[in-house]
Amino acid sequence: MARQQWDQLPPALRNLITDHEGPFKDVQDPGAGSNADFAATLTAYDGSLAFCKGARLDTDQTGFLRNEIRLNQHLPRDLAPRLRWSAEADGWLVAAFDHVPGTSADLRPGSPDLPVIARTLTRMAKALTPCPPVNIQPATARWGRLLDPALIDGDTLLHTDMTHNNFLIADGHAQVVDWSMPCRGAIWLDTARMLVRLIRAGHTPTQAESWAAALPTWTEASPEAVDAFAAALAKLSRKLRDTSADAPHLAEMATASGAWVQHRLKQPQ
Missing domain, CATH: 3.30.200.20 (Phosphorylase Kinase; domain 1)
Structure with missing residues (x-):
């Protein structure tokens, strides 16, 4: 509606x-x-x-x-x-x-907003671990049917909706808005969600992972956990694409998440 x-x-x-x-x-x-x-x-x-x-x-x-x-x-x-x-x-x-001044983040390769986003995700993870005393959905409930729940369990308050419109940037600083879909889980999950957004914005999976590797949160993720989460996102994205009419962004997200999981599968373990 x-x-x-x-x-x-x-x-x-x-x-x-x-x-x-x-x-x-x-x-x-x-x-x-x-x-x-x-x-x-x-x-x-x-x-x-x-x-x-x-x-x-x-x-x-x-x-x-x-x-x-x-x-x-x-x-x-x-x-x-x-x-x-x-x-x-x-x-x-x-x-x-x-009111938050600023413009939506530019996630394309070479954007000056990329270091700002990296600093913001790092700051969020540090400030929101451990998770504040608030009753929210655990990541194990949101995605646990698609992978081993233990791989994504954690005690960080996560935003999860990493669309560029939720990062409003002014003077080299970002404010994060629309905390409507939070969950509690592994500290690296917001970085993983952003990684898919970068691929959608034009980065190759290798470029996106290189960007993520510079974030302290990413060092907390085991290759096994990342592989499983990438596969889960790809599966969920395909389902959303196939069941939602007139939503081109869902098709783009499905393509991006599919590219990421294919990249992960080709990497030596």
């Missing part, structure tokens, strides 16, 4: 947002992102900004937004925007966050 625009929201919900944020002169849909039924940057008359997103209580998006609300207090202040408030009204859950 298409994301709702401001004028389509129930009046009670619009009033609630206005009561919290005050009157504002502009509402701008960010365009990117899918884990919300409503999302917008609100511009107040004094020029200040806030990012607001909402989910209807009768949709799956509610669970994603509850994850973000529940996790926010545990996230490093230098890496993730602060939650301003959250509330429910007229069948909706809504939350507002500090």
Whole structure:
């Protein structure tokens, strides 16, 4: 279902947002992102900004937004925007966050954003290990049916959704947004997820793995675990591609993950 625009929201919900944020002169849909039924940057008359997103209580998006609300207090202040408030009204859950300046990360070969992403993933892993005291899905439950769960078990709070749109970069620093699909698991899993995104962006598997090898998190991964996780991602990506209509990005992810697992299989063990 298409994301709702401001004028389509129930009046009670619009009033609630206005009561919290005050009157504002502009509402701008960010365009990117899918884990919300409503999302917008609100511009107040004094020029200040806030990012607001909402989910209807009768949709799956509610669970994603509850994850973000529940996790926010545990996230490093230098890496993730602060939650301003959250509330429910007229069948909706809504939350507002500090606005994050910057542009989506460029993951293509040679991009100056690649070292920024590497530093950010390293900082995330260090700050979120051990996992903060919050109830989230373990990686062993999310992917454990596709491989030996022991290979991906761990005590790091992981973001998992490594799309370039979730890394907003300004002045050589990245803020990580949309913590809607977290899990607790092995410290290297976010790096592995990013590696597939790099392949999708034009890196060869060899180039992507060379980039990952410079990250401290990657040294925690055994070749056996990486091989198994690469195979699991390829299998899952093919399934998502084959069961989802009109989603070209899923086909691209399936191609990228397939290229990675083929590269792993050809490597000497």
